Amino acid sequence: MASGIKDKVAIIGMGCTRFGERWDCGPEELIVEAFTEALADAGVEREQIEMAWLGLFFQEQSAGKSALPLSMSLRLPNIPVTRVENMCATGTEALRGAVYAVAAGACDIALAVGVEKLKDTGYAGLPERSKGTFDDLWLPNATAPGAFAQLASAYAAKHQCNPQDLKRAMAHISVKSHANGALNPKAHLRRTITEDQAMNAPMIAAPLGLYDCCGVSDGAACAIVTSVEKAREMGLKDMVTVKAMQLAPSNGLEMSNTAWDGSYLLTTRIAAERAYKEAGITDPRKQLDMTEVHDCFSVTELVVMEDLGLCDEGGAIDAVLDGRFDRDGEVPCQIDGGLKCFGHPIGASGLRMAYEMYLQLLGRAGERQLASPSIGLTHNLGGHPFRNVASVSVFGLHA
Amino acid sequence: MSYGILSFGAYVPALRLSRAAILEAVGWAVPGLRGLAAGERAVANWDEDAVTLAVEAGRDCLRGLDNTVSQLSLASTTLPFSDRSNSGVVADALLLDNPLLTEDLGGSRRAATSALARMARAGEAALLLASECRETRPGSTQEMLYGHGAGALLLGEGKPIAEFVGAASCHEDLVDQYRTAEADFDYALEERWVREEGYLKIVPEVVEQAAREAGIAVTDIDHFVLHGSSATARALAKTLGVEGKRFGDALESNCGDCGCAHPLLMLAGALESARTDAYIMVIGFGQGADAVLLRATPALAGARAGRGLSRTLENKRLSSNYTYFLSLRNQIDIDFGLRSERDNRTALSAFYRKRRDITSMLGGRCSACNTLQFPRAIVCVKCGASDTQAPESLSGLTGRVKSFTEDWLAYTPSPPYIYGNVEFADGANVMLEFTDFTAGQVAVGDPVRLVFRVKDFDHKRHFRRYFWKPAPVIED
Numbered sequence: 085m086a087s088g089i090k091d092k093v094a095i096i097g098m099g100c101t102r103f104g105e106r107w108d109c110g111p112e113e114l115i116v117e118a119f120t121e122a123l124a125d126a127g128v129e130r131e132q133i134e135m136a137w138l139g140l141f142f143q144e145q146s147a148g149k150s151a152l153p154l155s156m157s158l159r160l161p162n163i164p165v166t167r168v169e170n171m172c173a174t175g176t177e178a179l180r181g182a183v184y185a186v187a188a189g190a191c192d193i194a195l196a197v198g199v200e201k202l203k204d205t206g207y208a209g210l211p212e213r214s215k216g217t218f219d220d221l222w223l224p225n226a227t228a229p230g231a232f233a234q235l236a237s238a239y240a241a242k243h244q245c246n247p248q249d250l251k252r253a254m255a256h257i258s259v260k261s262h263a264n265g266a267l268n269p270k271a272h273l274r275r276t277i278t279e280d281q282a283m284n285a286p287m288i289a290a291p292l293g294l295y296d297c298c299g300v301s302d303g304a305a306c307a308i309v310t311s312v313e314k315a316r317e318m319g320l321k322d323m324v325t326v327k328a329m330q331l332a333p334s335n336g337l338e339m340s341n342t343a344w345d346g347s348y349l350l351t352t353r354i355a356a357e358r359a360y361k362e363a364g365i366t367d368p369r370k371q372l373d374m375t376e377v378h379d380c381f382s383v384t385e386l387v388v389m390e391d392l393g394l395c396d397e398g399g400a401i402d403a404v405l406d407g408r409f410d411r412d413g414e415v416p417c418q419i420d421g422g423l424k425c426f427g428h429p430i431g432a433s434g435l436r437m438a439y440e441m442y443l444q445l446l447g448r449a450g451e452r453q454l455a456s457p458s459i460g461l462t463h464n465l466g467g468h469p470f471r472n473v474a475s476v477s478v479f480g481l482h483a
Numbered sequence: 484m485s486y487g488i489l490s491f492g493a494y495v496p497a498l499r500l501s502r503a504a505i506l507e508a509v510g511w512a513v514p515g516l517r518g519l520a521a522g523e524r525a526v527a528n529w530d531e532d533a534v535t536l537a538v539e540a541g542r543d544c545l546r547g548l549d550n551t552v553s554q555l556s557l558a559s560t561t562l563p564f565s566d567r568s569n570s571g572v573v574a575d576a577l578l579l580d581n582p583l584l585t586e587d588l589g590g591s592r593r594a595a596t597s598a599l600a601r602m603a604r605a606g607e608a609a610l611l612l613a614s615e616c617r618e619t620r621p622g623s624t625q626e627m628l629y630g631h632g633a634g635a636l637l638l639g640e641g642k643p644i645a646e647f648v649g650a651a652s653c654h655e656d657l658v659d660q661y662r663t664a665e666a667d668f669d670y671a672l673e674e675r676w677v678r679e680e681g682y683l684k685i686v687p688e689v690v691e692q693a694a695r696e697a698g699i700a701v702t703d704i705d706h707f708v709l710h711g712s713s714a715t716a717r718a719l720a721k722t723l724g725v726e727g728k729r730f731g732d733a734l735e736s737n738c739g740d741c742g743c744a745h746p747l748l749m750l751a752g753a754l755e756s757a758r759t760d761a762y763i764m765v766i767g768f769g770q771g772a773d774a775v776l777l778r779a780t781p782a783l784a785g786a787r788a789g790r791g792l793s794r795t796l797e798n799k800r801l802s803s804n805y806t807y808f809l810s811l812r813n814q815i816d817i818d819f820g821l822r823s824e825r826d827n828r829t830a831l832s833a834f835y836r837k838r839r840d841i842t843s844m845l846g847g848r849c850s851a852c853n854t855l856q857f858p859r860a861i862v863c864v865k866c867g868a869s870d871t872q873a874p875e876s877l878s879g880l881t882g883r884v885k886s887f888t889e890d891w892l893a894y895t896p897s898p899p900y901i902y903g904n905v906e907f908a909d910g911a912n913v914m915l916e917f918t919d920f921t922a923g924q925v926a927v928g929d930p931v932r933l934v935f936r937v938k939d940f941d942h943k944r945h946f947r948r949y950f951w952k953p954a955p956v957i958e959d
Contacts, residue, residue: 207822222950224914224915227890229890231888234888234903237903238885287889289890290888290890290891336860336864339904339912339913339914341856346886347886470904470914
């Protein structure tokens, strides 16, 4: 019987670039910036790193395919490097590779780097690419906001809610994340916004307005991991360990069958259930101290609160408006500003979320530090609600 | 058993442009258009072309009938492909099975009437489609007068709704208008010359010859379907010595001249009102003339329900936006931004493997759990059984909107880009691009029908690919 990943691997160093429109940087500069911080934080020599994982999504327009962008940018000593891609779960997937390698005993110290250089596209939003030779023949040329906006139309229809209430809850989510992001020197968007601004912003994909959408940014984040035993040998006492890392991709049910009603994220529910089991969480509302979820759009965060069991089904609008996920709420969400304020350099986001968990757990989050959190959750949703890859990870302190 | 028309169909695109809007936009330059600026003209949406118009007319014609057709003839002077069987695309969209002869006919405004005369004489069993999507130069008379549309006739032995009783054709190289291969638009000559030297001298000959063949007098003919203006119809009625009202509505006020499809559209109109035993004369004109004489049978009355011209004419969305019209028809180059630069290359070997999935919208029905699904897959999405899916088309099903958005970011020639999850019978759900809807018109739970449309243009390689899209249902 497999025992899972809980408390087998410790994160001993992390780094994260300032996210934003980094016109001055290419992928190489971003990788080096995140890595330099992580290496100093871990207190190891670069030669001690034995294996590495690179998360990069849009290779076509940034750094290219394969291990090479990472191996060459860092001039790594020809150690094994694997490039992974799993849509918006790419950064988490890179970390999962490094964590599993350490847990398997294949190496003592492993590196995970996620990077994305989006702002060479030439326009706002994510670049459009072929969906594959068959899907291009029939699937709509959807954008991410258009695909996620449909969560709102299906959610409103299912729960018979007033569209204005839903829109206001969505606005509350963005106002809250902007307030958090304003406290974070590494965030892209650092200005607070008002509910009125969010409610009355130009429409991007109905009902999502400009402030319902996360930014588009460049950035990189990085983690160095080792086994709990090795971390102890290195003298670490309070350490952050991985409690769970779970992944659930769609198998086509949502997109092909009426069993899914379009108002929730099926894979997130599945990944969360597995992650809670792996981490030993039975009551997430009580046990989780904080979350960083995939708030690519405000409405995504809203339904994810239900999918993670942090509020009742159909109760997200009230829970959000009651402030349950605000900084001073029951389970704060997007303490660092989230995708909303960091933007979403695809390959980096999962590791950026882990970075905030790491800082918060170690009490190093500065102005936005929560009162002694001991366990937190990160969540990614790659793709679109009707077909996607969800990841749910849990990180916590280990004595 | 006798030979004749077994069924008929018509399609006029829902979008209509007010002619007053044309005058308002171009009247400063061409004030002479004022006299034509009444009523509205039919306009193909950006994703419609002569192929998709023909598909809709063909579906109208075949509705409620079985699809056993041995020949598909597609007449048009505006087919999108000069070399690729356009009728073959239509055949797949109409779910017509082999053995099947498909042919593309063109080269003349008489392409459809000449084909009809030939088929009637030879007793050919065929689905005859005529479709036209002529582009017009801004400020031209044609821009005012033309429309886009398609007509369909199912011909063969059986219980015809109209029997074939006579036909005649002639050729005269009177170049009243023309379009060469390198030209985008028609070049038309003076109407009075065309009427007096053309219609009034050439048409009576074939009309009289066809009537003689049927053993009746021209004055016995109850309905004249003439491809020409109402002024021409009045003059011709006088020449033939028949009442002007026997000439059917030329659809000038509500559709416009649909080129080679126009005689079939007008015939559909005549078939909606013709009484049993009425004689109907269909006349095509252009470098000669065709005259085909039909006689309505008692079966006609029962064949009208749920199809025909008035139904498609009533399904309309009126626009007064001239630049919208120009942009839909590629007559102005609006800057849609960098997103419109997307490369829409089609992998044609992949298309060939999936051609029926795409063009016929074939999904699969699992024989183990009865779940319908699109796309068809080896493993059932519901029960996991392998190799259990029998092909089944979703194109005729009515769907229900499960979720949707109006996307102002994505590129479409007609913003917003509307798309969403649509549910069908027996568990099927498909994410689809919508068409013919405007912002604010879609709601979760609404019923939608599927229409065959251009999905993407590949301007780099001059290719276009087609797929099915949800559109508003037509109320009966």
